[in-house]
Amino acid sequence: MFIVLLYPTSSERLSLLTCREIKSIHSELSALLSVLSILKQQTDDNKSSAKHLLVLEVPLEECNHVIKEIQIQLKPKRSLLGRAFHRSRWPLLEGQLSAILLKIERYKSLFGLAISAEQHYLSTGIEVLARNTDMKVRDLLDRVQVEFTAAEQERNRKIESGLAKSRARILKWVYRTPFDERHLEISGRRQLDTGTLLTLKPEFQSWVKENPDFKILWGNGIPGAGKTFLRSRVIDYLTNNITSRLPANIGVAFLYFDYKGRAEQSPPLILCSLIHQLASQLSLIPAPLESLYNDLSQKNKSLSSEPTPAYKLLLEILKMFKRVYFVFDALDECEEETQRRNLIPMFHGLASSGASVFITSRSYPLDINESFSASTGAVSITLAAQEEDLRIYIEQKINGNTHARRLISPTIKDNIIQKLVDCAKGMFLLVHFFIEDICKRTTVNEIKRSLQDLDSTLAEEDSLLGIYQRVMDDIKNEHESRRKLALKSLSWAVKAITPLSVHEFCQAVSIKEHLQDIGPGDTPDISMILERHSGRFVL
Structure with missing residues (x-):
């Protein structure tokens, strides 16, 4: 029995190594084929978005076909004869394989460029999308901010509107009559520079300065001296000059007394007018006023019906100002028993509480003269044109x-x-x-x-x-009819117990004996009356 030992030759060892390489190449090609399949699938699925990969559709098919062919050729033979035959063909196969691999490398380079272009396209698109999204987000945030601001402003407007309505309601409850109509009328008739010399007098400057030497200044003069015009100049001086020159929070309140308006100038109503004027100059309704309003309005009571709480309220409001000026004109036109007896102590009380009080009157009423003499701490100044x-x-x-x-x-x-x-x-x-x-x-x-x-x-x-x-x-x-009209109008103007409206006045001068009804054709136009009394009547 013969035992034959077969040892692989060097050529066979080379062939064995080559077979391992072939298997490795086969495996790599299989993996590449899988990648190409995935790439082709993504290309087919995203034809509308993967624009740069669409050019690879034909190369992918070709490369796929080549790889499959080479896989078949590289597949190892299982029979001994097949292996021998395969080894005998290797040199030829190796040359073909190099060409095929080179072709595959070109395909890979093409695929790499296409993928890089697609990646650049996608990254650029993502950046654009991100910018657009950021802009949209910013626009959305801006719109939200605008809408929020508008809503906040509307809310604040409603709150302010509610506060304004509440403020107007409370102030109207305090005092209904406009307090400045008389002043505006007198200031409109006063010549521009009239009264300037009064404001330059040492007594006036000592009273008006930030740290005054005294609190009460009494301006007195003869009838017809123009005290009311001078007093209107003082009010304008205080409101236009002092409030802008001195520190903020300066209050100014005033009253024009008139013997014809005594019914509307009772001490309680005067208190209400002063409270109304000062409260109007504050940004918010004072809490004590609001509290008193809630209390009295529920009982259907007016502020003038409670003079004691009203006076205490006025003193509380004084504390909310750094400085308050009061100006009262024609005190002598107030009735002594029912008006001046209460008003004069009130004026001294306001001065004692820190307010500066300026009063004008004729010099002869004894109670006024005594109340504002030097012994009371008041300073007197003579008013004359x-x-x-x-x-x-x-x-x-x-x-x-x-x-x-x-x-x-x-x-x-x-x-x-x-x-x-x-x-x-x-x-x-x-x-x-x-x-x-x-x-x-x-x-x-x-x-x-x-x-x-x-x-x-x-x-x-x-x-x-x-x-x-x-x-x-x-x-x-004048002509008889005009003379009668002038005399009647003069008589009604002097003797009327209460002030008359224009309509009432025109009807009053139209009254004639045996005249039962006064129609529109019986009353003269107010312009005719004013013309008859040019300069003597003021509307």
Whole structure:
């Protein structure tokens, strides 16, 4: 028995290594084939988005076919004869394989470029999408912010509207009548610079300064001295100059007393007016006022019905201001027993609480004189029409009248001014009547004769009597119907117990004996009445 030992030759060992390489290549090709299948599947599934991979559709098919063919060729033979045959063909197969592998490498390079382009396209798209998304998010946030701000503003508007309505309701409950109508009317008639000298007086400056030397300033003067005009100048000075020059939170309140309005100027109503004025100057309704409103309104009570709580409330409101100025005009027109007896102690109480009080009146009412004498701590100042104020007033009245401006030469104007100033003796009302009379004259000679009738040596009351006589003479020289209208209107204006509205006044002057009904055709137009009393009546 012969035993033959077969040892692999070097050629066979090489063939064995080559077979291992072939298996390795076969495995790599299988893996590559799987990757290509996945890539082809993604290309087929995303034809609309994978734009750069669509060009690979044909190369993928070709590469797939090549790989399958080479897999078949590289598949190892299981029989001995097949292995021998396979080894005998290896050199030829190796050359073919190199060409195929090179082709596959080209396909791989193509696939890599396509994938890189697609990745760049996708990354760029993602960046654009991210930017667009960021812009949309920012736009959305901006819209949300705008809507939120609008909603917040609307909410605040509703709150402010509710607070404004509540504020208006409470202030109207405190005092219904507009407090500044009288002041606006007087300020409108006052010439621009009238009263400036008063505000420059040392007594006034000592009273108005930040740390005043005294709290009560009493301005007194003769009838017709223009105290009301001077007082209106003080109010304007306080509201326009002091409140802007001194630190913030300065309050100003005022009242014009009138003997015809005594029913509307009782001490409780005066308290209510002062509370209304000061509360209106605060940004929010004071809590004590709101509390008192809630308490009294539920009981259907007005603030004027409770003067003691109202006075305490006024003192509480004073504390909410750094400084408060009160100005009261024509105190002498208040009735002594029912009004001044309560008002004067109230004025002293306000001063004691830190307020600065300015009061004007005639000098002779004894109770006023005693209440504001030097012994009480008050300071007195004499109010009279200053020569400079009179000159300004006369010149502006002449310049403001077209007819008078054409008739009166500069020389005559100077003569008029000097004459009126000399005869005025500090009485603004006297000058007012004189200049109104002169401006109605129709010729230069009439103006000159009117000036000759003026006598600066006349006593004060005789001067007034002379002016009043001129007024009556003018009325008597009118046509009969106009004369009767002027006398009736003058009589009703002087003797009416309460103030009359324009309609009531026109009806009153239309009353005639045996007239049972007054219709629209019976009442004169208010302009006709004002024309008959040019300068004497003010609407």
